[in-house]
Amino acid sequence: MATTAHIEKAGGSIGTDERYIENLTRTATIPTELFDNLYLAPKPTARAFANPTPLALAGFIMTTTPLSMQMIGWRGAEGTGAASVGISYFFGGLLMILGGMLEFVIGNTFSMVVFTCFGGFWLASSATLTPAFNAIGHFKTADFPTGAENPQFYDTFGFFYLSMVFLCTIFFICSLRTNIVFAGVFIGLVIAYILLTATYWSIGLGYHLLAGKLQVAAGWVLLFVVAGGWWVFTVGMLASVDFPINLPVGDLSGYIKGASHKKAQAERAASSAHS
Template sequence: MNEFKQVTIADPGPLGLAGFGLTTCVLSAMNAGIVPATDMGVVLPLAMAYGGASQLLAGMWEFRKGNTFGATAFTSYGAFWISFYLLVSHVSSLGSGVGVGIGMFLLMWGIFTLYMFVGTFYLNKALFFVFLFLTITFFLLASANFSGTSVVVGGWFGIITGVLALYTSFAGIINANANKIVIPLGKSFLKVHHD
């Protein structure tokens, strides 16, 4: 008689958050003017490999774990980074008025992030703040692209977002290794009731 052992997987959350946070910090440093925009070629491979592919993988593993929020978030933002790579790689062929198109791209990501942010009310405070700052970042960047103004403010909010995501990733790794809460994430604002 064959017995099948239950296979468990590690928490993919810290990987997805690290891929998101690190890539966001690098791009946002360019948007904030800390790193010259001419160095965009540095962000593109990172967007495709770590921000994109690693988050897509984390999203698939979250589906395996039954985590709808994590699966939707990581898969979506992995796709965001891959589409960002493709967009920037082809921006010169898009012609004039591309700022409005990029503004629409960022606005729709802001709307998606806003409703994901509402979902964090039931999760920890660290994720709440990651999604709060990410929502603000997308709307600031969208507004700047629509109006043709500077993206510097959006860049600084993006840096805060990336650092918060890296903190949350770090906490997930340390807490899992210690098998206890060492790095606080904060309790959710709303309690989940199971009937």
């Protein structure tokens, strides 16, 4: 067997095994900066996280829209929301909590708290209407065989809606640093939850006719609320595909200056005074 071999390429000889190996093992130097760029600081595979806000908004509007129409009583609909409890679980609960957790990942505290709180609200409301949780069944008595007629249930559950009034009031105050549409949504929710609290307590007092009117009024307010929700959802979806239409939302961030902005102004003023 020959100790040398030739690699033929286009009819010519490249050289012996030793020469070939020598050619293969030659090293090349590259600048340190180029090495750092290639290996120590690789480019990310994705440019950024997706915007989770439209996902959570979809959960909100797809739950609140049919509920508001049911509360108004269109086409003879029943207004408690029992017929759409599945929607409340999966659109209202699942999507809003998922969207809230994704807002947490990208560092949006306000959106995270709002979406997860409303996701929890929809899950809690759905659980109350689900027989397996026995929330209403707990109020069964000889006089109220199903529990749903017991005024004590409505007197008790009304405090949940009252707590939502407090929560949405804080959300409304915070939203004054965002935009007009969000502020309108939250003030509408404050009014809607006040009306729902009054609805439940009116039933507890036996004022069923008044309770029905209050429920219809709450439904109309929620219809106004979801109109704002649909608007912001549309804005987010158009932006996600770089659509050449920019719908206005009424930016309010320039009207109420943030604490960091005021602190920076104070530091600049102090620096100017010392100079």
